[in-house]
Amino acid sequence: MTDAEQFEAVVVGAGPGGAAAAAVLANNGIETLVLERGVEAGSKNVSGGLIYAEQSAAYTVDDLFPEFREGASERPVTRNHMDNIAGETVHTVDLKGVHEHDTEWCDSVLRRPMDAWLAERVHEMTAETGGGLLTDVRVNGLLWDDGEIVGVTCDELDPIRADLVVAADGVNSELARAAGLMDWDEPDEWFQGVKAVVDVEPDVIDERFGIDEDEGVARLFGGDLFDGVRGGGFLYTNRDSLSIGTVFHLDSLADERAEPHELLDNLLTHPHLGQWLPDEYEEREYSAKLVPDSKKVAHGSPHRDRLLLVGDAAGQMQAQGPIIKGMNHAVNAGGLAAEAYVEAKSRNAPHRAGERYETKLREEGVMDKLRPTRYELSRPLSESGVVTGALDGLARSAVGRFGVRAVGGLTERVFNSPFALGMLPDTHTSYVTVPTILAEELGEPVTSENDADPPTLEERIGELTYDTDVGNPHIELRDNSYEASGVAVTACPVSADGFGGGCYREETVKSNGSEERVVSLDTQPCVECGTCAVVADTTWTHPRGGKGVEYDQG
Amino acid sequence: MHTVVLTKGVPDFREGVVSFDEDGHLERGNTPTTMNPNDEHALRAALQTRVRHGGQVDVMSMGPPGYKDVLREAMESVYADDLYLVSDKQFAAADTWATAITLATAIQHRGEPDLVFAGFKTADGETGHTGPQTCWCLDVPIITHVVALDVDQEEERVRAKRLVEGDVSEIETVEAPMPAFIVADPEFEPSYRTARDRLERKRLRADARDRAETAEEHVTMWDHSELNLDPDYVGLDGSPTIVSSVDPIPKAPSEREATVVDPDDADGMSAVVDELAPFAGGD
Numbered sequence: 001m002t003d004a005e006q007f008e009a010v011v012v013g014a015g016p017g018g019a020a021a022a023a024v025l026a027n028n029g030i031e032t033l034v035l036e037r038g039v040e041a042g043s044k045n046v047s048g049g050l051i052y053a054e055q056s057a058a059y060t061v062d063d064l065f066p067e068f069r070e071g072a073s074e075r076p077v078t079r080n081h082m083d084n085i086a087g088e089t090v091h092t093v094d095l096k097g098v099h100e101h102d103t104e105w106c107d108s109v110l111r112r113p114m115d116a117w118l119a120e121r122v123h124e125m126t127a128e129t130g131g132g133l134l135t136d137v138r139v140n141g142l143l144w145d146d147g148e149i150v151g152v153t154c155d156e157l158d159p160i161r162a163d164l165v166v167a168a169d170g171v172n173s174e175l176a177r178a179a180g181l182m183d184w185d186e187p188d189e190w191f192q193g194v195k196a197v198v199d200v201e202p203d204v205i206d207e208r209f210g211i212d213e214d215e216g217v218a219r220l221f222g223g224d225l226f227d228g229v230r231g232g233g234f235l236y237t238n239r240d241s242l243s244i245g246t247v248f249h250l251d252s253l254a255d256e257r258a259e260p261h262e263l264l265d266n267l268l269t270h271p272h273l274g275q276w277l278p279d280e281y282e283e284r285e286y287s288a289k290l291v292p293d294s295k296k297v298a299h300g301s302p303h304r305d306r307l308l309l310v311g312d313a314a315g316q317m318q319a320q321g322p323i324i325k326g327m328n329h330a331v332n333a334g335g336l337a338a339e340a341y342v343e344a345k346s347r348n349a350p351h352r353a354g355e356r357y358e359t360k361l362r363e364e365g366v367m368d369k370l371r372p373t374r375y376e377l378s379r380p381l382s383e384s385g386v387v388t389g390a391l392d393g394l395a396r397s398a399v400g401r402f403g404v405r406a407v408g409g410l411t412e413r414v415f416n417s418p419f420a421l422g423m424l425p426d427t428h429t430s431y432v433t434v435p436t437i438l439a440e441e442l443g444e445p446v447t448s449e450n451d452a453d454p455p456t457l458e459e460r461i462g463e464l465t466y467d468t469d470v471g472n473p474h475i476e477l478r479d480n481s482y483e484a485s486g487v488a489v490t491a492c493p494v495s496a497d498g499f500g501g502g503c504y505r506e507e508t509v510k511s512n513g514s515e516e517r518v519v520s521l522d523t524q525p526c527v528e529c530g531t532c533a534v535v536a537d538t539t540w541t542h543p544r545g546g547k548g549v550e551y552d553q554g
Numbered sequence: 555m556h557t558v559v560l561t562k563g564v565p566d567f568r569e570g571v572v573s574f575d576e577d578g579h580l581e582r583g584n585t586p587t588t589m590n591p592n593d594e595h596a597l598r599a600a601l602q603t604r605v606r607h608g609g610q611v612d613v614m615s616m617g618p619p620g621y622k623d624v625l626r627e628a629m630e631s632v633y634a635d636d637l638y639l640v641s642d643k644q645f646a647a648a649d650t651w652a653t654a655i656t657l658a659t660a661i662q663h664r665g666e667p668d669l670v671f672a673g674f675k676t677a678d679g680e681t682g683h684t685g686p687q688t689c690w691c692l693d694v695p696i697i698t699h700v701v702a703l704d705v706d707q708e709e710e711r712v713r714a715k716r717l718v719e720g721d722v723s724e725i726e727t728v729e730a731p732m733p734a735f736i737v738a739d740p741e742f743e744p745s746y747r748t749a750r751d752r753l754e755r756k757r758l759r760a761d762a763r764d765r766a767e768t769a770e771e772h773v774t775m776w777d778h779s780e781l782n783l784d785p786d787y788v789g790l791d792g793s794p795t796i797v798s799s800v801d802p803i804p805k806a807p808s809e810r811e812a813t814v815v816d817p818d819d820a821d822g823m824s825a826v827v828d829e830l831a832p833f834a835g836g837d
Contacts, residue, residue, distance in 0.1 A: 005749055033753075123756075127753070134749060134752050157747055157748060158747045
């Protein structure tokens with residue numbers, strides 16, 4: 001054990017949370033090693049992607065990396081609208097209030113270029129203090145000494161000891177699980193996002209959205225176009241592409257046996273989208289990601305021994321009504337974790353860093369944003385089945401519809417109230433019924449046409465760069481019965497019912513006159529979202545080093 | 555820690571790149587030159603030594619001025635510092651012995667390094683003599699077929715694992731005092747199991763990327779007069795090897811005659827099957 005290599009701090013994962021932690025550590029002269037499993041930082045990552053800089057945050061990404069907005073982001077997003085859709089009528093709400101609430105700025109980003117840009121700066125900063133950033137190194141576990149976490153173990157390197165280990169290894173954090181800090185195995189604790197990056201010339205974007213080259217737009221979509229699955233869609237303008245995607249509650253997606261790629265296509269081919277899509281629809285990349293619902297899983301005490309969790313690994317992803325904020329919280333938490341260590345060390349008690357970090361998350365108001373008290377209080381009532389049914393019925397009734405018409409102006413205020421959004425129940429009523437009724441009662445008919453022809457699932461998979469893990473698959477199906485794992489066939493973003501070329505497929509095995517419905521697994525096109533780890537009976541690890549999917553956009 | 559890697563430019567033998575005349579003779583003029591594939595293992599061994607123990611790596615070659623491209627390639631792959639090209643018409647048509655004398659003199663002229671690395675035989679000559687003969691001229695210990703090595707700088711010793719081909723392949727561990735000569739085996743696998751090694755390699759790569767853009771400025775060229783070599787002991791005049799005969803190279807498979815059979819042509823296909831049947835084994 002004494003032979004292990006030693007660094008003062010090891011940061012696992014070079015996303016925004018890891019980058020922020022490493023930058024603050026390096027700025028304080030701490031010898032910091034950053035380990036990233038992708039061939040390049042960002043090659044394993046996907047985001048919606050809007051990054052917010054909050055006025056109330058202790059750390060924002062441009063504080064730590066001053067050239068960030070010029071070098072790493074796509075467009076400043078200055079307008080944000082919610083389109084409630086019912087059939088071919090649309091009612092649009094301006095989300096200006098909530099979009100600008102506590103916001104210093106908001107930019108659209110693509111993770112591959114953004115993370116790669118951050119990684120270069122992080123390497124320069126950490127190299128100054130005797131460390132640096134290494135890609136293509138997968139940290140596969142924790143190094144223990146006498147029951148205490150003292151470092152990390154890697155596929156490609158010998159074990160490394162450290163006084164501080166920052167786990168910024170994402171939503172499927174192996175370190176958080178190894179430390180017993182993550183047990184989110186229920187579908188209702190997750191969202192699943194699916195995204196297409198669509199190629200569009202910059203001047204076409206400017207013209208279609210009526211913006212200048214240094215402006216950007218966000219549009220969010222809800223209503224009846226997602227087959228009743230709880231969630232919604234988004235569209236963000238990048239420099240020369242559009243990020244168009246959907247985010248759904250994973251339990252709803254699983255219950256409805258919905259196919260994520262089909263729901264995405266529902267959005268992409270809706271006539272309302274026709275006004276923004278280019279004449280020739282061309283998809284650059286199809287991707288997917290699991291997102292923790294911080295209201296339920298944000299860890300109030302995300303540390304153990306020398307290990308501190310930041311970002312998705314700590315469940316720090318806030319769904320504020322239709323607006324999702326994740327990367328900003330990761331940056332803030334990364335900075336606070338590093339600051340906690342620096343302070344603890346200066347008091348000769350580096351082992352107290354975790355406690356200080358927890359205190360900072362609470363005192364800086366991060367925890368209250370992630371897990372609003374008012375949501376905790378209202379949830380037992382608002383999410384009860386009886387109340388939801390009653391509310392849904394009421395909203396659909398003549399009385400409800402009259403109410404919507406009468407207080408039409410109020411909806412805009414509700415949508416723009418961070419307070420109201422903080423207690424928004426996760427029910428069919430708020431995600432589907434109310435947007436649909438708003439569109440039906442207050443909407444205007446869609447005038448544009450849409451002849452976009454998105455690629456098939458097979459074509460989308462074919463475009464992914466995937467280094468095979470045949471012979472040593474990173475997923476093991478523990479129970480292949482349809483009852484235990486059948487949901488994976490539909491919920492996996494690269495599998496589908498009746499489609500044999502994806503990750504999961506259904507098979508009927510006939511033997512001695514009996515028939516059995518089973519699930520089979522081929523991990524070839526796996527997008528590493530982790531959905532099947534939650535909805536099926538599997539064991540799941542990150543693919544090794546450079547193996548697995550490699551995103552160009554992210 | 556100072557190391558020199560010997561490398562050679564050889565014809566690019568890849569199909570479609572290499573060019574032969576009607577008699578099956580190699581057309582050097584129409585065939586591009588590339589780095590001898592086995593030299594890459596020597597370069598990797600030198601890079602690993604440098605990453606772990608610091609110092610500098612120089613790459614040396616003997617050949618026409620066009621070999622500068624091969625040296626630049628070496629600079630990119632091993633992040634070399636200085637490049638040496640021993641080049642003179644007097645050195646032309648040298649056999650392995652004359653080449654060894656020339657290279658050994660150049661190495662000594664540079665200032666004898668701690669380690670000299672060479673690859674296991676060249677893709678054109680395939681004798682595997684030049685490395686050991688150069689070593690003999692330098693009068694230092696040699697370790698061949700090296701698959702792994704490490705250096706004890708304090709003790710000034712090199713310890714290597716070498717592949718011994720017998721009934722089964724065996725690995726033996728040997729030690730030699732430095733300076734020493736290392737011939738890397740094609741099985742050589744560099745190992746970077748620590749983060750510090752990887753960070754150092756990354757730093758060297760970044761430095762070399764800039765340097766390779768102006769690779770020519772880092773090439774030092776020496777002719778026979780600078781090395782104070784007697785023309786009678788170099789080039790063709792200094793080569794005792796006599797070539798008794800040369801066999802023409804068989805034509806590449808793509809140039810052999812082929813009969814095209816349409817898979818829908820039942821008679822044609824059945825003729826193919828009849829022809830293949832005797833090779834199928836079994837009955």
